[in-house]
Amino acid sequence: MIVLDGNSLTLDKVRRIVMDGEKIQIAQKSMEKVIKSRFAVEKIVSTHKITYGINTGFGKFSDVEIDKKDVHALQLHLIRSHACGIGEPFPELVSKTMIVLRLNALLKGYSGVRPLLVERLQYMVNETIHPVIPQQGSLGASGDLAPLSHLALALIGEGEVWQDGKRIPALDSWRSKGLTPIKLKAKEGLALINGTQAMTALGVINWLEAEKLALQSEEIAAMTIEGLHGVMDAFHPAIHEARGYPQQMAVAERMRNILHDSKLTTRQGERRVQDAYSLRCIPQVHGASWQVLDYVKEKLEIELNAATDNPLIFDEGETVISGGNFHGQPIAFAMDFLKVAVAELASISERRIERLVNPQLSDGLPAFLSPQPGLQSGAMIMQYAAASLVSENKTLAHPASVDSIPSSANQEDHVSMGTIGARHAYLIIQNARRVLAIEAICAMQAVEYRGVIKMSTATRLNYEEWRRIVPSIIEDRSFSIDIEKLSLHLYDHKAKESIT
Template sequence: MTNFTIEKQLTLSDFRKIVLEERPVSVHSSILENVAKNHDFLKGFASNKIIYGINTGFGPMAQYRISEQNLNALQYNLIRSHSTGSGQPIDPTLVRGLLLARLNNFLQGYSGVHPELVELLVELLNKKVYPVIYEHGGVGASGDLVQLAHLALTLIGEGDVWYQGVIRPTEEVFAELSIQPLKIHVREGLALINGTSAMTGIALVNLLQAKKLLEWSVFLSAMTNEVVEAYDDHFSHELNHVKHHPGQQAVAKMMRSLLGDSHMIRSRKKHLYEGDKMDQDVFEDKVQEYYSLRCITQVLGPILDTIEQAEKVIVAEFNSVNDNPIIDHENANIFHGGNFHGDYVSLEMDKLKIAITKLSMLSERQLNYLLNARLNEKFPPFMNLGTLGLNFGIQGMQFTATSTVAENQTFSNPMYIHSIPNNNDNQDIVSMGSNAALLTRRVINNSFEVLVIQMITLLHAVDYLKCQDRMASATKGLYEEINAIFPSFVDDAPRYKAIAKVRAYFEKSEPVVSKAIRQQQ
């Protein structure tokens, strides 16, 4: 696999290559030289000066001076004392994102760390050794102290790690792979735990999955309109360009690209404007569809805009210096402040989880429309291809979708405003950013479950109508791919394993709309 050399500011695409594609990493020599200069400056500057976190205690204990012989012990004590996480271990993929985010912080050259720390983080990424880090512990100011303490615990050769999908003692894995633990030089303990890298790494993975969910939602919304033979004007250029929101216009353009060669989508002009329709007192054709079919661009447009805004903010945080104090060797000074505060990440994650919850709500409403024969007046109840009364169709799956959306709605309560003072009121206003990022992760995972059930229902709709030859090439292609994984069914049997297979396809596939549009070109 091609090596990825870090030599400049990283993009979300770079993050995807390193974290999700697991590309090996190296760091350009000029960046390492700058890290070394920064470390050497701190080592010299700190002599005979009171510098927070180097020869003082931490937080409210900063008024206590630490003796020369205890300086290294101070850093080790900080790491060990804050390794207090609880709850479930964070998924190893998220931890890989966290590792890269912490590495990228140090590569900015303002943290005073020894280059050995950078090299060790690179080694863990390349050997796919991931610290066991727990969900509960971070309040998101002074950074993700508890989560990052577990990262630091691994680096000094203690605690546990994920290796090849199994949790094992760090010491054992390091010995097996000939990895040398970190030795503290000046302030590596504080530098490691004082920052926003846990919430940021998780947030970047969330963004990549949210982008994928948005494209799936556009695709399934287009397919839903197609099987019910909806009108084409609600995603037309003419209607959407007069609403000056880029997200809405982009969603409409995607739908037009997907459905351009469909023989099922109807032209309003042809079906309602031409010919003599005015002699009817009651129109057989609905003049307008339900909102979940007709207002897709207006619902998904703001979600797309929210994702893109979140990307700008989170990528900026990813490339920022987010610890304290800032070691500035260019200006020969050290600056104390609060760059570890996670409000930027917390607020964007709250907005993102609200947006993705709305996406799941749209899917649930479209699903309900397809399953309710009294609404659609087109399909059998619960898309049941068997014997009504004897068989149940998608009825059981709908319960899962509905309850999962309800859980999303509960999780969407914002963390950003749930500051609780702690640390003897030193941390008197905090971000709860790691909580926000982890809850957003839950909402995203839940939403994949809901969209998968909608996909399975659409598969049944196509088979019921036998309309494959009239479908757009893009939607027909997706139908064929999913049908190969999970064909429509008549009999009643447990389907949870098959649902899991479709979900795995949804999560691992490349963005579906982009792929379909590229194939048409």
């Protein structure tokens, strides 16, 4: 059981909740803060103190006063009008993460919602009721308004949810549980949708997948090194200590550990003095990607515990401040940075694939790893496919955060586009995983020519595991199926050990 208190959520705790299915409970002290902030909102309503989003309109309508009798209807209209999400829905894992993050933010006690609402969000997480949320439509400032409105729709019995793996109307879900939809009261609609939880939720899933991918990229690269009789001297600790980057040193150490008992690697001068950069510079390039992962983790874990709605209520209602914590620029930058880091893991992987299939570079391997070069093409077009994915990643890696389009009659005149950045990062990760699957297929074929019995203990275990999914290339076949199967296995396969 993981306790949410608004202040101590971590990436690992999110993983345990959304991927491992751990239940959550709400810290009592945090619930007390929620109650106090709700009392402050009710006091504002009763005294008709003009406060943004409670008794005023939204955005450019912030100067329009709302009559006391209409403050509840204001919130309902807000959710319905802002639920303009379009496109395919986010993966269910992302939807669940959005609920967890929104709940955690509300538990900080600055948002003014009722305990009933936070308890219902807790129920949705624990009972696996997840809103269907379209991916497109957020500008990433003023909060992820459109996506979070679809989350809020589920609470009020509108829209759709996933329940027990089925996509059903939200109202049917509540009825099946013997519950009634939430009727939003003052401030609650705004508190639900003013925030960065769409981009941050997808950012969390991206990071968790990118971490796993980065570890797997080292395991796959190690097998390629064996297939190409790579020179181990490039991983000597003295080289990496001389430069001083901890992540670079860590990658070099892991490569040494993976390959420590291999009979297929070589030493400087045995077959060649030094390898090409895609082998020799694995610690430097992969290490730089790990630096980005560390940066992104830091920003995400701040945002996991951030109050990002507007206005925020302090001093038990004595101080209510309109600000801009909903602006997604920090996460927008982080996602754009993550895109580049993962794209580079795929880029250097594709170069290693080229060395495995190119007879002028592969140190005696059959051309394109073909069982009958000329009659059969072997892995020739797998390299084409990898190159295509890498090229697509270059387009997706263009920073979303450098763009901004004004909205709400120029009241909201600068936005982050952070959700677009997160979505593109997700696509880059999928592409990179397929590139790495292609490298693994080619590396397995290469080590078969070199002698599987000479592999290191660690790479041999991977070889045997992956060979159960992708058989040896003894004749040309449709390799599309193999790539997808191994890519899916890499996605589902739990990383052997998190190093964070």
